[in-house]
Amino acid sequence: MDKENDISLGKSQYANLALTADILIFSISEGNAKTCRNLSEKYFSILLIKRDKEPFKDKWCLPGGFVKKDETLDMAADRILAKETNLHNIYKEQLYTFGNPNRDPRMRVISTSYMALIDKEQLNQNLSDIASWFNIHVHEEENIMEVVLENEEEKIKYILKKELLNKTTNQYKYEIIENENVGFDHSIIIATGISRMKNKIQDTDIIFNMMPEYFTLGELQQIYEVILDKKLLDPAFRRIIADKVEKTDKLVKTGGHRPSVLYKYKK
Amino acid sequence: MDKENDISLGKSQYANLALTADILIFSISEGNAKTCRNLSEKYFSILLIKRDKEPFKDKWCLPGGFVKKDETLDMAADRILAKETNLHNIYKEQLYTFGNPNRDPRMRVISTSYMALIDKEQLNQNLSDIASWFNIHVHEEENIMEVVLENEEEKIKYILKKELLNKTTNQYKYEIIENENVGFDHSIIIATGISRMKNKIQDTDIIFNMMPEYFTLGELQQIYEVILDKKLLDPAFRRIIADKVEKTDKLVKTGGHRPSVLYKYKK
DNA sequence: CTAATAGTGTCTATTAGACAGTATGTT
């Protein structure tokens, strides 16, 4: 590692302070179809990395790294994203900065988190063998948020307590109640990102950053449904989405049913 | 200053790094009424401080300070807010983290900015003599944002270039085109805050954090109008606001016109 | 009376929700 350039190494008689960028890389995963006639299930998913050193060795964590001396935060986020995915010019946005004094046992580490959205199918290299996509399942009730992250081999679960900070907005403070497999405070960062995504897909076109160039309206609707965690009515969905997409003359013939028209995102 | 506890002083052979919290303290100011029959004009305003030392000596800046060793970012924001206003338990939210390598000529300073909303009338102490409220006027067109900040003595103006980062969301990157009176990159931070406010008053109740306990619907509407920078129709406004407020049996008799009913925020 | 703001009634246009129906492919 290029330690000369890490601003993480600031030490003095007074204090240690480091700055990292952590990235929530979100995408859509396909499950298996029940029969050849069914559509495959879609999942909202996130890329996590199994940490290979202390602290939190063997826990799942967000891809991240120290911000370098001459880098902006955005550049650090792009670099880390490119390192994990080999993708460039990817949609990202700053999510939140976490800086509690004891969030890292080694020293004070300020983490500015970013959310990035990719179309997983565009990946042109294999993931590193410590990285894995986890499908996200969330159950929320009252003041509790239960998150289940699932990949081929394991199913990890954590529980956060939500505390409403102010009645005028829906600002919550999260506290970890139960968590064995996610390192640092990344369970909270992930929850913050999921929550931001739920809001953003309702009033922006952010979702199209996870879509391939051509897609069917059925697929698009499935993805809205899985992120919002509720069923939508077909005609209403199509009405709302109509002016965001452009019909093409391409068709997909899937299982035993009517072929579906492919659409593109209209800019 | 309590330098022992400032984590700002991290120095090493490798790098200097400091962490600050800067606060956008927003409120509503009252202008003068044209005649005794008119309502007083309302302004959306922000508290700025004239810097008394280099760099940016004599420029207007956001209240801010270094985050201390054992403080969370939120605690630092609360402390700075209390120092300027002597108010506690005030609404605030994290806005954005600015960390470009050269935003402070002295060393690398990461600034996590917060927005706080207060009811100016609740202030129980005088402002320090280097602090002042500025009324905010914004003109936006195409890729330009022009901000005018005005207090009793001066009127300062700066111009930012807006660059749309992505078509799917309305994420902008700001660049300073013209600015003589605002220090650091605080002109950009202020623009980011104004923009966040415009969004938030439309889909949250955040505005009530700037309101006194009792207010008229006319006043409330004026404030929406000045922040959104457009006129609203009375019946539509009252319909939308109706279930957020509670009628009281109090009346205000202002100038030569029908008295107005006072309302409270309904929680 | 006039000026100025407070507040309401109502018509219309637009948008959202619900449900039933038709369309078209594979097995």
Next chain:
DNA sequence: AACATACTGTCTAATAGACACTATTAG
């Protein structure tokens, strides 16, 4: 034919925009 998804038509309910109107005070 049966199944599964694709897609549309239409009725209704709710919401938003527009405008005209009435109400109430000080001067």
